[in-house]
Amino acid sequence: MQRLIRRQRDRDRGAVAVWVALLMVPFLIASALAIDIAAANADRQRLQTGADAAALAIAQDCARRVQCTPDARTATARAMATANDPLVDPADAVVTRFGSGQVQVRTSSERDYLFAPVLGQEQVSIEAEAAAMWGYPTGGPAVMPFAFSWCELAVQAGLPPIRDASNRIIGIDVPEAGVTRTVLAAKKSDSGCTGPSGNVVPGGFGWLEPTEGCGETVTDIDGWAPSDPGNSPPNGCKPQDFSKWVGQTVFLPVFETATGQGNNAQYGIFGYVAFRLEAYYFAGQYVTPDRPCSGSERCMRGTFLRFADLDTDFEYSADGPQLGATVVQLLLPEEN
Template structure:
């Protein structure tokens, strides 16, 4: 009996078996969990790309086509997957927002990642998904070039038609009255500043008779142009009711004394350019935009919120 109790034959095999389970468990942790993380990264890339693309298209079209959005999401989800396969679900139930959820898609139509080593621990597979949300909106507050024009001028000017906005520009407002001198200078942040902070929820003070600010670099740039729907006061004490911000690509400017003479500008004071449709993924700060949620005119900013 004592001899049998001291016999250690087979002990190493038992220990090796136990260690093998531990080794396989660690291998499963490293390899299979790594597979999950890699899969989720691919799905997240697909969800981000799809959400941004759909948001841009909805902003451009001023509406969303659910069918087209679903097709785009599926294509972009698969394009960002290493194996070229992924599924996507699009949610457009929230105004000006799209949510895209991407999921694993295997050759047999399964939605789970199959593990290599984890089955030893009783774990065969795991569902993997990612989600992204993108929103789009127009400015409601921005620090911009201190120049405003009436909304009727924006409404009546075709997109991409080059015009001068000067003191002699005319348009008819919603009340049927003509608005001569269809531009106005806004009060700047300081005397030498080229900017004014405009909030659509506030009455903005202006000075329509002053000269143009000097050394302001606006030519060849897209600016956020505040447009007003009403004004009150005279001379240096004018107040504007701003309705929103329009994207305006400036090609030239003319301040008093610069003696520009061409069609639309005969020694005028004003800016030349065209209203354009702008859908931007750039940082809001690059256009001076501080807040979104204003009336939708022709400028939209797309942001990835999740």
């Protein structure tokens, strides 16, 4: 009896060995194909990273009005693709769409399979696409409760207007390298930008009524922002609220018109400027060690920039006022 059981076991072992041998071939083929597929997916991920980087880089350049010619866009796309080359074959990139504040980029490469040729598949073409959009802020939360006068920017900062084909002012021409200026608050008698009281609106120095605390001041172009009267920062603000903005680039509203006076004053918002704050003097504790002005004056010094922000809560439009501040974001690519 034991001899019969032993023989049966031997036969079972032989059958298992045969099945293992038979199944080993498709198992090895599947494993080999999995390696090829995983490698192709890794390449596709690198191509996608290159496409995303290319779309964002081109959008930033065009938003700042630098290196936005067709040749420059192609060169930027290829540079970003090369920086994210797949592990085997080099990547190429083309700009497939451009216009109306949008750009779309396609990156591509070829991968030679290692194991798939046994099934007649020598290589695979891999592609990835990305799109980005840029525009000019039309509304959102400015972190500093202050608005520049359009006239003051033109006179004090020396920033000439940008006009469209019908001679309508659509922005200001901020130099590529930016321009550093000390800008006095609304009270400035020799600028030609103020009324008889020395202010744009009586009792107002360009301060806005904060939406919450001393933080976000939500405004919109073609809308009215309430003034916070007086020559001191608004109630709820603390010295540290201003000191933390030194060295930071912020979007600040620019007003074109004003109405009313005191608590009833309002500023008509025209657009938003990108401003890197360097020093200020608002009297009392609201002053930096390097005072850009003194006495009864109120001022801030900083640099007006062509600046593209990838992380912002501002709404934007390709047709918005062009004041140097721009917003850039990735989009879902359009189908060809």
